[in-house]
Amino acid sequence: MKEVYLEQIIPILQLAIGPVIVISGVGLLLLSMTNRLGRVIDRSRNLVEDENKYLSNRHHVQEQLAIMMARAHKLRAAIACVSLCLFLDVILIITLFICALFHINGTVAIILLFIGSMISLTIGLLYFMLDINTSLSALTIEITADN
Incomplete structure (x- = not known):
């Protein structure tokens, strides 16, 4: 491996x-999801505790x-x-460095990693939005149960 200089790494x-x-x-975003x-x-x-206390509800x-x-x-x-998505982004960064340091043409790998990362993020956001919508159903049941 050739010597690598700072000017090449920047x-x-x-x-x-x-x-x-x-x-x-x-x-x-992941922090928000884990908190939810x-x-x-x-x-x-x-x-579950309430279920055992209030048999009428x-x-x-x-x-x-x-x-x-x-x-x-x-x-x-x-x-x-x-x-x-996070995992693929980390692999993307590693791939960028390896390709640059060893003068490898990793264009296809880089593109695929980026696309995979964005697709997994999009699917994760869709599930997150579904959860938000589902939480409103639970709230509706709680409100109607009190009436």
């Missing part, structure tokens, strides 16, 4: 800035628990897709 670092920014933004999942789990545990509690389970599955899928 353009590679500039290329890697884009995926690093994506990692930062997607990381915040934690709230779903906590709420489900509270509902058992039907409403069962409905809400079913919705909470559906939300947990959607959030798990969203978290998996967004985590895959």
Whole structure:
């Protein structure tokens, strides 16, 4: 391997800035998703306790628990897709450096990694939006149960 000088690495670092920014933004999104999942789990545990206390509302509690389970599955899928996006972005950065350092033409690999990353992010966001929509169903049941 030839000697690598700072002047050669600077353009590679500039290329890697884009995926690093994506990692930062997607990381915040992942934090939001994991917080939502934690709230779903906590709420489900509270509902199970309520189910045992209030037998008259058992039907409403069962409905809400079913919705909470559906939300947990959607959030798990969203978290998996967004985590895959992060993984592909990290591999993309590594590929950029390897291709630049060893003078390898990795255009196809770089394009595929980027497209895969964006597709997994898009699917994760779709699951996230489905969870938000599903959470409104649980709220509707809770409001109508109080009336």
